[in-house]
Amino acid sequence: MENFAIHIHESYLYGLPLSVVNLIVMFGAAFVVLLGFVAPFAGLLSFIERRIAARIQCRIGPNRVGPQGLLQFLADGVKSLFKEDLIPKVADKPLFIIAPYLVFLGMFTSFVVLPFSSQWIVADLNVGILYLFATAAITVVGLVMAGWGSGSKWSMLGGMRSAAQIISYEIPTGLAALTAILLAGSLSLQEIIAAQGPHPWQWYFFDNPFTFIAFFILFVALVAEGNRAPFDLPEAETELVSGYNTEYSGMRFLFFFFAEWAHLYVLGAILTTLFLGGWQVPESLLASVGAESIAARILELVFFQLKIYVLVFLVVQLRWTVPRVRMDQMMDMCWKYLVPIGFFCVAGVAIWMMLFPDGVSFVKYLLIAFSSAMVLYYFYKVYRNFKDSRAELELNPFV
Amino acid sequence: MGIQTEEMMLNMGPQHPSTHGVIRFVVKSDGEVMTEAVPDVGYLHRSIEKIGEICEYNGFMPYTDRADYLSAMNANQGYAMVVEKLLGLEIPERAEYLRVIAAELNRIISHILSLGAVAMDIGAATPFVLALKEREKVNDLMEALCGQRLTYSYVRIGGVSYDMPPGFIERSLKFLADFEPFMDEFENLVPENKIFIERTAGVGVITREDAIAYNLVGPNLRASGVDWDLRRDMTYSVYPKLQFEVPVGVGSQGVVGDSFDRFIVRIKEIKQSISLLKQCFAQIPEGDFLGEIPRVMKPAVGECYVRTESSRGDMGYYLISDGSKNAFRVRIRTGSFTSMSIIEKISRGMMLADLVTFIASLDVVAPEIDR
Amino acid sequence: MSSGYFNNIKEATVSLFNGFAITLSNMFRKPVTLQYPDKTPRSVTDLMPERSRSWLKVEMPICTACLNCEKACPIDCIKITTEKDPSGRVMSGFDIDMAKCMYCGLCTEPCPTGAIHFIPEFERASFSLDQMISRFVPEGEKVVPYKVPKKDKDEEKNSAKEEAEDKAAEAEPDA
């Protein structure tokens, strides 16, 4: 970034002091990132989610704006921009105004450390995973602020719920992530990925039974942390109207949703990085396009994205499959199930590493076989359900 | 302990996503746990009973649709029965069968919507949409039968307004054949889900004694373990000729009379309705669909109270005639009204999320409460 | 106690698995959305069943001005005005307030000729209540009521209806 600023300074804006140019470049970059990366990206995810939800419910979903409704998010974004920005009279104005940006900030600073390919990463921090969890926790401040600042009772309940929820679920998240960290021996995301391999038996997911379980714990905990259904209690629409964002409108409202969809992506990225081998591409494939070429990087990016989108799909499907849990049940689930099992997994991995420093390939293949069998059985069930019920609606059968 | 907490008053409704219409609950809560939820109704009061005193007997029929718009057919049937009893009319058997067919189709519509709404209030949107999808098919059948999708006004005093359109039986049977696998799928998706069970089992338990004392009716009463169905025990129309079971709540996941039981009882009732419909289609005789009715309806002086099993249970029509063309007094006693009155008692000490479950599981319809 | 603990995990997993199988199978099904109004296979009006109670229409050439429909209407949304004319009794107005109408169909039943009936058309929303009034007698004109020809008493009803239909068919192009 600094080099870029110096470059700009030297070539175009020689008359200005360097610090001002730096500032301009920083704002410019933020603007470009926001408009060119975040908005289309969150928008695209929103489109995907809406289409998946629609198809699950035998509907079509948005299909009018652009080809197959792909540009629907632009229309929604523009609409939100033009909406009246309402601030309730009783609201705590500064808090009310800052809150959405804080939530947004918390989610998008995580993108800094996400490894999109072996070289495409903004900053390969040596405490990457810690940084990820730390920034994700900033959102809770924003949510509580939004809840309190709105001056509405429903919002306050929502804010309180989200605080309790996110803080609790930090613990199982950390514990489950610890299993991968133990195996890799590093907190840096690039190193964790490098420690795994492109093939499933090299992934930490299938490394041993404990990481296998830890993956699911991390999955559940991250879903809960992102306030996604079935853990969307802070915005439970049938109970709290809309929770912490009840009083928001227009662009501020949209920022909450940016954050939600961004979290969806970050969730996939974390899981992929820690357990599914990240951007790893098989050597042979890499060699065929030239290991150092830009094509290889793109290939890595594609692999990374594919894994993420499979996980995103599962999270979206989860949302449209199960009912919401209750507050006490959610706490029960965290403290009675996820945390103890998380500890068990960490201890298990540690012992496993002591006993079998090189891993046990038999166990790996067994786990892979088990997972494949489950997936096959799953698709068999899907097929049978599909066959079983004839869901076609005939438009007025009497004509 | 040491920390002072303050009770918070929440106004849930009249516009709230989980009230399904305009009902208001004044909720006093301490954080997530409520101390009290007092229902406040009347936002949809349209004086249907007063209108009944102004309209002629036939002219009141469309208003009974509006009294309970989710099971208009059952409401129609009850009103027709009370007037017929006062007039001393005999109605043709085919008309009786047509009424029962319409009423049972309507029961399916009403129950499937209620099931979807429970799932929706608990947070699962998909079952609701899937339920509506099935409801749409029945709506199509109803539209072909009587020309409307919601407010049917199909039943007339002395019979029904139309005969079945050609091909109605085949279409209905085809729908029922498709509907049964859907119900299995629905059961797999919702009541067998662990989260759903956790959310409903043991929530909003209404004991047998309370259910009778508060005069709960229909599925809510049966879920509390009272084996009582007007169609079987105070039989009317052609129900004595039909074979069906009356599902009763057994507390399979929690306690008898909890929200889960109410949900399951409705699912079982839908299955019974399917079997009833099949029997009706097999038995329906040829004949008139509208009997001989007097040109001007002037029942003798007297009064009558007729109860029928509507989707939301025992719907009572109390009619007083003074011998003129209009009724002297019409009173509609509905299931939702008494269901609402029990909420204040049961909801003490519940969690906020459970109140939503509880209200949804009672299947109250706002216009039916207020009339 | 401990068995309940693991049982809970098992039940949750199994039910989640089943639920996922159902929702995914739904994704492969054909959507049932009807993209009203522009992308329907046929015009929606064509898809309405014959009995559909959507919009009231009166065939003035066969209206007998018997006022049965006006009497049957529970909310008085039909208003027929008749006058004495040298040629006999004529209708100077037949107005239906469709904004008030509740589509119960009680007016169509006592009609001796079937002049008042529903048509399967529903796209008649408008921005003002005045436009919702259907006036079947044009302003200033008078319509002579249709007289059912006297015939054999048993046949009367049927033939009257048939004849009325014929006449309605003839009158259609003018209307």
Place this chain on the structure above:
Amino acid sequence: MNFNNQVSRIKEKFADLEIKSEESQAGDPYVWVPANKITEVLTFLRDDEELAFDCLSNLTGVDAPPDDLDVVYHMFSYNKQHSLTLKVRVSKSKPDVASVEKLYPTANWQEREAYDLIGVNFTGHSDLRRIMLPDDWVGHPLRKDYQEEEEYRGIDTTRPNLLEM
């Protein structure tokens, strides 16, 4: 148990009361009970083993012009599967009837409705407020002599008839 048996059983118990049964020309028969004794009669109906009316199916008020009001109780028994209609008559000038809310909790709301729409005053009711209409509504709409106010809080209560314009 049929109607006549029910009536004779009640008469046995309350020999000194004016209990008249009345069979209308069409429809259901009913029993008149003096207004001041309704609680005793209902207590007996509920607790008596033969009658065992455990459910108050319907409670409503009926205007009886010119200057009386009736309260109608439709009793029902889940055990014995029989029903009975009781009626109470009070004058409009002093429409006091004892509340039966303690015997049948469902009467709570039904009495509130009767109070709201007909104007029967249920003495001893725990929470006798209007239920359907706003608290500041004038009059009881289901009375035959009820005159609707021209407007309620500045809102017209009638809409001009478009057909007559």
